[in-house]
Amino acid sequence: MSEATKKTQREFFTTRTVAEALAGFRPDHRAPVETVPLAEALHRVPAADIPSPHALPGFVKSTVDGYAVRAADTYGSSDGLPSYLDLLGAVRMGAAPEVTVRPGGCAAMPTGGVLPDGADAVVMVEYTAETMPGTIEVTRPVAPGGGLVRADEDVAAGAPLVPAGRPLRAPDLGLLAAAGVTSVAVHARPRVAIISTGDEVVPPATVELSAGQVRDATASALAGLVADAGGEPVIAGIVGDEPGALKDRLTEVLADADLVVVSAGSSVGARDETAGAVAAVGAVWCHGLAIKPGKPTLLADCGGIPLIGLPGNPLSALVVFGQVGVPLLWRLSGCETPPPVPSTRAQLSRDLASAAGRLDVVQVRLWDGVAEPVFGPSALLSVLTRADGYLVVPEPATGLDAGTEVEVMLYR
Template sequence: MQFFKVKTVEETFALIDENIAAAAGTEVRELKESLHYILAVPVTAKENVPGFDRSTVDGYAVRAKDTYGSSESMPGFLTVAGEVEMGEAPDTKVTHGKAVYIPTGGMLPEGCNAVIMIEHCEDVDGLLNTYKQVAPGENVIRAGEDIKAGEVLLEAGTKLRPQELGALASLGITHVTVFSKLKVGYLSSGDEIVPYETETLSLGQIRDINGLTILGLASEWNVDVIYGGIVKDDFAIFQQKARELYEQVDCLIVSGGSSVGAKDYTTDVIQSLGGPGVFVHGISVKPGKPTILAVANGKPVIGLPGHPASAMIIFKLFGERIIRLLKGEVIQKKPERIYARMTKNIPSSPGRSDYIRVRLEEKAGEWWAEPIIGKSGLITTLVKSDGIVEISSEKEGVSQGEYVPVIPSR
């Protein structure tokens, strides 16, 4: 094998996707203990959410056509026929010329098809003045509109963020099958490396910063970490320590000795752990060129540069993707931070910041943000979104084709 044949960043990502597979272990966990785990099997809804037609606002349940023509200057008039109690089925039917008070989340009474917001009407001793007309379906969520019984709510490979946990909880799901938490091991190498607790350094010595920074990054990605210590530049000792740590973990990280110097043994040590071995040795990035990526008997092995800044940049750029794939996460081709173009005009009121959920789509080499239009009470608008666009308070909206910053979901 020829080493130090530099790959581009794009080639490296493609090789990572090609070579890294999910670890096999799965487990059943309580939903409340499953944050940031990856689903190992899809989840199918066994019931509708919501289970009944309900209001999304405080207001009055009405027949939409009874409000047609209502305005501030020419209000309509309806008779208040009752009130919906939260948690109870209404016992009043809405008929022509009638309205029933309903709180947010209340069950719609029979006969109505819309709710007029309380801000747009006034109850005067049982006579409801309506100052705005509403359309059929306005301010209501129908049974199953959020989640339909029988549909696949979450696919295998989905990362369980807070919004996914909420969607699962809405179905009464208490346990999920997820990929087990990974163990990641880290080993520093180099004659000059000493424990970071060393108070006084001899000339040429360097404290082991990477043992904290790299494992700190890994810990943020919901994995267990094992620090293997520091090994000197001796092939036999290096190989023995690497083998011992490799046997305990799902992914091994080695820092230092990844270049081509006379005492840089990392490549040979990694090759000795098992096949197929190194698939990247050298990436066209600065800093971090002498990076090693390998697979040994199904386990990823990452050889990072010894320089702390280079090690962190490379591990954040490529190590995170390796770990996410190893955890079983299905990774879409989406960047970490982007500017995208809006697919349509979105109005906004000055003086108020609006946050629009969007789905990202690549078209002709550019990212486009497609607004996810849905009622505010729908949980699935969170699950389906790839990020959020902020329309700042001084703007009156964004125009189709305008570039906007997208805060990505993770």
């Protein structure tokens, strides 16, 4: 953590840009390492490079169906002046060749077969014909190494099969399996404790609401974002606004969490209690982000465990967590560069105003290559559910004109 993390009360109302937060709020904490079977490793992040125990594919193999040959025997071959080779035998799949290719000879070769001794290339079957039993006509020349892969062309012995710090993809699992690696050491899914606050917030299962009460929608949505980014969400309940209650709950959850997320209630008192409680258990890095929606955001280091204090309005909370929380979660997973968000290009349907120095995140609907902004109060989750994605008005900009081509980050 940088020296800025050690600052305390004087940071409470210091607003940082999102870029500053992403670059400067970089906790050293990482989720612990565990070993998992290959079948459970998709999207997990290796804790270290995984070296290949041997070369892959491990033998010189054919990439085409055809005939193993000595390349020199095919030089000058053409449709008008073909070469003729003696068929000496055939290579069987999954077995060592029992034939040796001598000058003027060839062996039938399947894709993936082991190259027999004496041969240095494979000519494609499309450029051959069996003109008479035991004689193969070749109408195209092949260079040495043609139609082949080397024994270490996929991976050399000892070279990394997959690197540390990058989520494993489906092809990675295939390469690991090809090398005989059946389990991998990866960072555990970061445990994210989600605390909701506010006297007005009640559990989603509440059937009848009293005047002023709201069901806790943010915790469920945050849990979905956490799971989607590879974390393990832990719903840590609702804490009222009474003094000391949030501090006590933070002390409890920090003992078993890799990240703590506090979703504030909508009252000013709840936000004040969050700032004070966090200051009592950790060091506040910033209290305020230059982002719309979501300015009243708090970032802190609590004994090495990062904490995010989110705005009380659901839309604001989810937008901020997407911009700051998700990259932080990937970092805790051992991944320095989060996987890219799917996106598309579209033309903006109307002018968008913004303020320089502030990142604006605007929800949009897409139709026929046009991005139409979706507006509404930040207390309304339906603004997000009606959107196909969002665009970002960068911090230096003062707005975007209608017709501007924009990049829209897509919701999955």
